[in-house]
Amino acid sequence: MVVVRWLSVCLALVAVGCGGVEPVNPSFPTSIASARKILREDAEKPVVLKRPLLIVGGFLDPGLAPAMLKGEYLSWTGDSRIASVQLGWESSFDQCRGDIIAAVDKAFPNDDPSMTTEVDVIGVSMGGLAARYAAAEEPKQDVHPSRRLRIGRLFTLGSPLRGALLADDIPLNLHPLQADMRHDSKLIHWLNTRIENADELYPIYSYTRLNDLYVGTYNAALPGCTAWWVAPQPLTPPHSGVFRDARILADILCRLRGDPPLSHDPPAALLTDATAKTCTR
Secondary structure (H helix, E strand, C coil): CHHHHHHHHHHHHHHHHCCCCCCCECCECCCHHHHHHHHHHHCCCCCCCCCCEEEECCCCCCCHHHHHHHHHHHHHHCCCCEEEECCCCCCCHHHHHHHHHHHHHHHCCCCCCCECCCEEEEEECHHHHHHHHHHCCCCCCCCCCCCECCEEEEEEECCCECECHHHHHCCCCCCCCCHHHCCCCHHHHHHHHHHHCCCCCCCEEEEEECCCCCCCCHHHCCCCCCCEEECCCCCCCCCCCHHHCHHHHHHHHHHHHCCCCCCCCCCCCCCCCCCCCCCCC
16 A cells, blocks of 8 residues: 555655646645745835744654744734644653743743743644644543643644554554554544634644645545645655645735735635535634
8 A cells, every 4th residue: 555655745746857747736825935925025125923833743753844933923924922742752642741831931931830921833744743742732541731832823734643554554563653654543532522612723734735744635635624734746746745835824924914814715715625615614
């Protein structure tokens, strides 16, 4: 199964590189060139963000994505209230939760014994799932609730909100976090049950790129929802390139700055999907 998926994405990349026509998302029709133009122009217009911003890195990332995004959003907004946290060395979502909360408390301290300062969050890959877990009440009734992450808005970039294909495809647990990222894991089920029960009240804006064989394009949105998708640039890795995609970064920037977004509701259905529903509330 893993080999079949890799062959599929290689063929797709070859087709694009040889002049294949990229599909355009009708609910997110922004080009790379226009997105880069927005990023350049916004860098000349400093703005105070509605709330501080936290950028959460992904699985096995030693800090590359959060550090790069922190620097770029600082240059695009001029607001210094931006923090980042890397989760690359952690082996449990409880450790990820502790790192995320500690990062917010260090950068934006408050006196609330139960919740951090409210922040907007950009979660890269697993970082989006970890942020949701950090914001949730403890799932075990016999565990005294710890401090929680207070999220204003959550932006997820290729996050395994319904699990990750790669975690499903590899039968052995090669990493402690792998089991929790399978589509049928207790963690995924518990978090998504919270959505169904309206316990997760902050807006979630999800983005993905087509041909993502690590997480899966469908899995990058909440159950019953569709992420805003874009076609990857020619010869760029669909999943690991998501945090460098100018279209996605520019849309998030517009939303953070309070400008009209580049994408619009409802997110267009995936190419083989019959339904699409916005993830935001």
